[in-house]
Amino acid sequence: MKGKPVFKVLAVLILCSPLTQSQSPVRLAVVDLVGDEGREFSMLLRDVVRTSSNEFDLLDDELVRTASRGGGYTDNLNLSCDEARALGQSLGCDFYVLGKVQTARRQDVGEQFYFDALAGLFFVETRTGKMILFVFERAKAQNESKARNQLKDMLTRNWPQYAEAINSARQQHLLVVENIAQPSPPAVEVLADDIAAQGVQQPVFYQRIKPDYTEQADLADIVASVELEAVFLGDGTVGEIDVVKWAGCGLDESAIATVKKLR
Numbered sequence: 001m002k003g004k005p006v007f008k009v010l011a012v013l014i015l016c017s018p019l020t021q022s023q024s025p026v027r028l029a030v031v032d033l034v035g036d037e038g039r040e041f042s043m044l045l046r047d048v049v050r051t052s053s054n055e056f057d058l059l060d061d062e063l064v065r066t067a068s069r070g071g072g073y074t075d076n077l078n079l080s081c082d083e084a085r086a087l088g089q090s091l092g093c094d095f096y097v098l099g100k101v102q103t104a105r106r107q108d109v110g111e112q113f114y115f116d117a118l119a120g121l122f123f124v125e126t127r128t129g130k131m132i133l134f135v136f137e138r139a140k141a142q143n144e145s146k147a148r149n150q151l152k153d154m155l156t157r158n159w160p161q162y163a164e165a166i167n168s169a170r171q172q173h174l175l176v177v178e179n180i181a182q183p184s185p186p187a188v189e190v191l192a193d194d195i196a197a198q199g200v201q202q203p204v205f206y207q208r209i210k211p212d213y214t215e216q217a218d219l220a221d222i223v224a225s226v227e228l229e230a231v232f233l234g235d236g237t238v239g240e241i242d243v244v245k246w247a248g249c250g251l252d253e254s255a256i257a258t259v260k261k262l263r
Contacts, residue, residue: 025057026170029064029088029096033119034075037148041101041119044152048159055167059093067091077122078224080245081129088126095132095166098122100220101151103144114140117147119155120220120248123162125169133165134248136216203232211258214250222247226255236263 028049032042042061049058071090077100079087088096099121106116116138123133137158139150217224224247231239238260246252 025055026095026166027059027093028056028166029059029091029093030061031064031068031073031091031096031098032061033098033121034077034100035102037101037103041152041155044155045097045159048156052159052163055163059091064091064096077120077222078245078247079124079129080227081243083129084124084131084246085126085129088124088129091126094126094170096124096126097162098124102220103148104219105144114142115144115147116140116219117144117151118220119151120216120222121155121162122246122248123165125173127173130243131246131248131252132169133162134246134252135162136220136249138219203236206263209258209261211251211254214254217247217249217251220249222249222251224249224251226251228255228259230259232262238262 030042030045030049032038033045035041046058046061049056067090068087071087073087073090076083077098088094099119101117101119103115103117105113108114117140119135119137121133121135121137122131123135124130125132135158137151137154139147139154141147141150211226216222225245226243226247227245229242229244231241233239241256241259243252243256
């Protein structure tokens with residue numbers, strides 16, 4: 001709006017408990033998943049990729065393992081876009097998958113117990129470091145082996161959906177490259193730490209709102225932080241929001257929903 005300032009600020013919310021225009025195969029890496037069964041499920045994903053189609057060029061698992069450790073990856077799933085981009089560049093891929101798997105024994109009604117097999121998968125684009133897809137799969141059974149097998153079947157069956165998200169992100173990048181000559185969006189003023197010294201008053205929130213801790217994060221025992229870049233318009237409402245540090249398990253969406261309520 002004319003005459004009203006537009007600010008871009010960084011919001012940090014704590015929540016606890018190189019592609020080309022060619023249509024060559026997408027270089028994909030599967031990083032060993034976190035968890036006791038991580039290596040087993042990582043091998044499953046690699047086998048699914050190899051047998052699904054020829055649209056992916058799967059990187060060798062030993063090379064991925066060496067490159068990820070050499071790049072400083074320590075099973076941290078709460079990455080900023082810069083950290084995620086650096087990891088992807090170390091791997092030498094267009095996209096990569098990382099995540100966590102676990103099987104827990106839980107109490108049902110009365111004294112009955114069941115086994116809960118969980119998988120949280122992050123699909124990441126190297127070019128931007130952004131998480132293009134997070135999936136949370138869950139299988140319950142009366143014994144541990146059956147729960148794990150059901151989860152494996154689920155991941156195998158749903159792989160086409162994951163592959164579609166990767167291909168969609170690739171096509172979106174190609175569209176951006178084709179339309180690179182279009183006008184840039186309006187510039188916004190970034191609030192730096194020394195903004196007060198420049199005589200500019202920072203926006204003051206009318207209220208403080210705590211983001212919800214999601215059921216998925218609780219089941220997976222996730223402790224993470226989400227960082228957002230948000231544009232606050234001249235009338236106090238919230239405009240564009242970008243995730244610059246993601247956590248998955250619905251925590252990103254919870255953080256975004258919270259920022260949208262701020263005035």
